[in-house]
Amino acid sequence: xxxxxxxxxxxxxxxxxxxxxxxxxxxxxxxxxxxxxxxxxxxxxxxxxxxxxxxxxxxxxxxxxxxxxxxxxxxxxxxxxxxxxxxxxxxxxxxxxxxxxxxxxxxxxxxxxxxxxxxxxxxxxxxxxxxxxxxxxxxxxxxxxxxxxxxxxxxxxxxxxxxxxxxxxxxxxxxxxxxxxxxxxxxxxxxxxxxxxxxxxxxxxxxxxxxxxxxxxxxxxxxxxxxxxxxxxxxxxxxxxxxxxxxxxxxxxxxxxxxxxxxxxxxxxxxxxxxxxxxxxxxxxxxxxxxxxxx
Amino acid sequence: xxxxxxxxxxxxxxxxxxxxxxxxxxxxxxxxxxxxxxxxxxxxxxxxxxxxxxxxxxxxxxxxxxxxxxxxxxxxxxxxxxxxxxxxxxxxxxxxxxxxxxxxxxxxxxxxxxxxxxxxxxxxxxxxxxxxxxxxxxxxxxxxxxxxxxxxxxxxxxxxxxxxxxxxxxxxxxxxxxxxxxxxxxxx
Ligand code: SF4
Ligand code: SF4
Numbered sequence: 097x098x099x100x101x102x103x104x105x106x107x108x109x110x111x112x113x114x115x116x117x118x119x120x121x122x123x124x125x126x127x128x129x130x131x132x133x134x135x136x137x138x139x140x141x142x143x144x145x146x147x148x149x150x151x152x153x154x155x156x157x158x159x160x161x162x163x164x165x166x167x168x169x170x171x172x173x174x175x176x177x178x179x180x181x182x183x184x185x186x187x188x189x190x191x192x193x194x195x196x197x198x199x200x201x202x203x204x205x206x207x208x209x210x211x212x213x214x215x216x217x218x219x220x221x222x223x224x225x226x227x228x229x230x231x232x233x234x235x236x237x238x239x240x241x242x243x244x245x246x247x248x249x250x251x252x253x254x255x256x257x258x259x260x261x262x263x264x265x266x267x268x269x270x271x272x273x274x275x276x277x278x279x280x281x282x283x284x285x286x287x288x289x290x291x292x293x294x295x296x297x298x299x300x301x302x303x304x305x306x307x308x309x310x311x312x313x314x315x316x317x318x319x320x321x322x323x324x325x326x327x328x329x330x331x332x333x334x335x336x337x338x339x340x341x342x343x344x345x346x347x348x349x350x351x352x353x354x355x356x357x358x359x360x361x362x363x364x365x366x367x368x369x370x371x372x373x374x375x376x377x378x379x380x381x382x383x384x385x386x387x388x389x390x391x
Numbered sequence: 392x393x394x395x396x397x398x399x400x401x402x403x404x405x406x407x408x409x410x411x412x413x414x415x416x417x418x419x420x421x422x423x424x425x426x427x428x429x430x431x432x433x434x435x436x437x438x439x440x441x442x443x444x445x446x447x448x449x450x451x452x453x454x455x456x457x458x459x460x461x462x463x464x465x466x467x468x469x470x471x472x473x474x475x476x477x478x479x480x481x482x483x484x485x486x487x488x489x490x491x492x493x494x495x496x497x498x499x500x501x502x503x504x505x506x507x508x509x510x511x512x513x514x515x516x517x518x519x520x521x522x523x524x525x526x527x528x529x530x531x532x533x534x535x536x537x538x539x540x541x542x543x544x545x546x547x548x549x550x551x552x553x554x555x556x557x558x559x560x561x562x563x564x565x566x567x568x569x570x571x572x573x574x575x576x577x578x579x
Contacts, residue, residue, distance in 0.1 A: 111553040135561050137517040143509040146485035150574045193407035204569035253464035289463035297502025
């Protein structure tokens with residue numbers, strides 16, 4: 097059994113319980129052991145823009161815990177992933193911001209050598225687990241389900257630092273969803289921004305950006321959107337009704353975590369993947385999966 | 392228009408993240424790829440870079456639109472000169488914030504306040520107490536109307552067990568506090 101350390105981040109641990117639970121169950125099914133980082137802290141998210149060195153140092157503290165535990169670290173959130181990767185990059189390359197962070201770590205008694213790989217959940221699924229292994233676990237294919245794969249920004253950009261995917265047209269989630277038996281739509285907004293980071297500053301912009309993503313998915317007849325980030329999920333699922341009010345558009349489209357869809361295809365129950373926790377009712381998608389496909 | 396400050400570009404380049412400023416050759420790639428510029432033409436990353444290079448300090452640091460950047464890193468990705476535009480915008484924000492603290496600039500965008508409250512929560516607990524920081528921010532910036540608008544979602548989240556009423560603190564908060572102290576004390 098392969099073991100990884102796991103950094104949930106505040107968002108996944110706090111409100112995005114459906115992501116936390118479906119990750120746990122899916123990894124268990126795949127025979128992968130995940131150990132939560134011990135005494136992890138907030139990475140700073142995208143909310144400390146005026147002090148990037150602080151974000152780098154806070155993120156590096158988490159990476160140092162993974163290093164001490166000795167397991168590669170899986171990160172299920174685009175923002176946390178981006179921050180931890182940047183911490184690794186800036187400190188390793190001794191950039192100005194990296195040096196300030198390194199000094200702070202040293203004074204706080206933390207030893208970090210930027211040696212342990214930081215991996216996005218999607219990276220581990222596609223490159224370590226692999227399509228063949230995922231296929232072997234599919235018990236109830238998602239036949240007939242049309243899914244819009246939405247990756248978001250910070251899992252692929254900047255590609256010099258977050259380097260496992262193509263920054264313009266990533267395909268890992270498309271491939272996984274196809275392997276699950278779903279029909280994957282050609283989604284032009286797959287790496288466009290949901291605007292989440294400015295929700296608390298300038299709602300109009302974030303709502304407008306998210307509305308474009310929701311709009312394309314609905315226009316193309318998707319039954320649901322698949323995501324791999326709690327920020328994207330909060331915008332597209334949690335805020336969806338408010339975006340509808342604001343833009344006077346109608347969407348009503350469920351937004352599921354990739355791991356929720358994987359769990360369903362692997363034969364887990366809807367409570368195993370916490371389908372009841374999504375804000376836009378997600379249980380209906382089970383009716384859209386054609387029964388003939390099942391084993 | 393304020394006076395030109397020929398030292399402004401050096402001030403920016405001295406900041407962590409601002410080092411690459413001079414590499415810009417004005418191709419407009421950043422602005423073309425920017426989703427915020429697409430919605431709001433007053434937000435224009437290439438213009439900020441140009442204005443910084445020629446020394447338009449007051450205009451740049453007093454610009455309300457600086458706070459519109461969503462940090463999507465499109466500009467960072469597409470810049471052929473590796474200017475790291477996203478980081479540069481953050482540097483401009485931090486200089487603008489410093490001016491605001493000296494009372495020389497007034498920032499209307501409430502994101503600035505949210506960032507402060509967020510940072511304070513992390514400094515105190517090691518983690519952010521998300522629901523509390525968000526609720527307080529909505530109350531402070533949009534009052535009762537804001538909270539009422541948020542009610543349906545807040546209620547749904549509460550009944551789905553997505554809101555924690557208490558902050559979760561980590562045990563080595565002292566390490567986190569030390570990080571804050573050192574970076575804030577020596578970083579500027
Ligand atoms: S990071 Fe900011 S400036 Fe750059 S493209 Fe995105 S919104 Fe525009
Ligand atoms: S893309 Fe880079 S080189 Fe081109 S204008 Fe923007 S910062 Fe300058």
